[in-house]
Amino acid sequence: MTPTRTSSPVLIVGTGLLGTSVGLGLRRLGVDVLLRDASPVALGLAADYGAGRIATAPTAAEAAPEDVPRIVVVCVPPDVAGQVAAEQLQAWPDAIVTDVTSVKAAPLAEIRAAGIDISRYVGSHPMAGRETGGPLAGRADLFVGRPWVIATHETTTVAALQEVEGLALDLGASIETMTAEEHDDAVALISHVPQLLSTAMAERLLDDEQGAAALAGGGLRDVTRIAASDPTLWSQILAATGPRVARILRLLAADLEGLADALDDIEQPGARRIVAEHMLAGNEGVARIPGKHGTRRTFVSVTVMLDDTPGQLALLFKDIGDAEINVEDFAFEHSPGANLGLASIAVVPEVRQKLLDKLDETGWRVAQ
């Protein structure tokens, strides 16, 4: 078994999607996992599914030594996360306690209000999820390659921080450290506002008496996919970041009104320019989202047309390699019915000209 950073045993309180996924991921590494849930059905399913063993003692005073957790991971809905974390801090006086709730300022305030020592508490938020919930949606690899926000506060101990970092790293996540306030500002923008925009768009389809939705393409599907999210969960999440989200929604509403004014009077001087400027700003904004592998989208692509004969790709790569050009990404496409294949070569912008020169020199046909 690989050595782990996480100390055994771990107690998971709440065996829904996230709790079960944490359990499955830790069990795979050989960590001893104890499970608790208010619902005996969810608890039994998670244990059967392999997420850990069912905890029997609710506090350190009642537990056998091997059942006293070193770290407690609270995976309950947002409206009770603070209260449950405070209870766990009191139940296990030597354990580090974290939670995985998608809001961070409100639970911290609730724990503070309980008047207990919070140096053993570290808030966290793995940026991972699925459209379906419940223990059976759990996956051991849910957190792999995903950001895991760790929200420290002024009395967080280094030991507590390191324990939670170890947990996140063991589960394959990458760590982002910030305050609870910074976290909530960030998720309002990148998660809560997109959720409500998607919802508002989907809601407009209820006015559609012509059945226009039958013509829907990929764009509408993408924009509205998360409109299928759980209303109860989201009402709780949004209650915790309300004014942060409201501020951005008002900016968006103003932008949409401005666009509507321009579109209502599109033949007026300047109206088309307003539309084009919004489109350009949108292009720029979307480019700020990192690509799949956590890199910003800063590659440029060059497309080469290849004859449909064997060995062409090998020759192309030999020529590129001879010039010591590093290919960041590569795609090859052969449209059914076409005589040619298209090789798309992504490189960092600095070497684009070098690549073009080499392709020219070696006689490859570059698509403009």
Place this chain on the structure above:
Amino acid sequence: MTPTRTSSPVLIVGTGLLGTSVGLGLRRLGVDVLLRDASPVALGLAADYGAGRIATAPTAAEAAPEDVPRIVVVCVPPDVAGQVAAEQLQAWPDAIVTDVTSVKAAPLAEIRAAGIDISRYVGSHPMAGRETGGPLAGRADLFVGRPWVIATHETTTVAALQEVEGLALDLGASIETMTAEEHDDAVALISHVPQLLSTAMAERLLDDEQGAAALAGGGLRDVTRIAASDPTLWSQILAATGPRVARILRLLAADLEGLADALDDIEQPGARRIVAEHMLAGNEGVARIPGKHGTRRTFVSVTVMLDDTPGQLALLFKDIGDAEINVEDFAFEHSPGANLGLASIAVVPEVRQKLLDKLDETGWRVAQ
């Protein structure tokens, strides 16, 4: 060669993404395709790529008999589509002329304004596209399984309608017939408004000084994907449906303001209910979008937990088959680290209870 509904030769005017895709699709069926484009480079690439042969004569008077098209497909940008279609109607007095522009009322008005007989003109709009443009993005299968709107007007002849229907069917599309006005209302809702919402969301990321975008999950990526679309093309498209789009944007802006009011005062009675009601309406709206295969999402799923032993799936399907239950969709998931597999069985709602009864009777473990 399969017999085609489309008459040879076909003239494609404009060899960008759509024109080249129409050409590749028709060439695969053995249809004789002529190509024209204002750009010699785009024209040469499309011809080399296999989309057809380069047309030499611009009008019937100058063309050899075998180079006189039976149908002309205008695939040029929206702002010139009407004008080019009118020119083609005059250049080829016996040809049916269609265009594939994403707006339909404006081109029709332009053709009407030219004062010519429009009984040979039929507007159309294949609901297909890609994020990249140009001839080399063309694909013979671009239209397969996609809706193809055919916009008739009061003097469209049956012969013209049938010719364009044949073209759409030959390319694998499914036909939706409506008026130009109905079409433009539909695309404003399902395409132009989602585009601007996605753009407005992406634009908000420009305010992000903390680098919150680095935490972006699948939701933000989906909502903003089409914000990367071409500003020039979209400025033209939006100019043609301006007031239709503006009306819906104003409704959206009002919804966002209402949500912002509720979120700013989330502890007030009724505020959480407003948020939850929007979320529920969004759930309902997104359910109106047909699934991949053109069916509405009306299936219900039942999840069965399977032991990790060979032959379990075969046994499960035998039991379901014995009950004469039709499985509409099926997914099997085995989370790494889990002891169990999960079989998700989708059926029409009417047989859900029958399936549950059969599973119970045969001793399968159903996940709640």
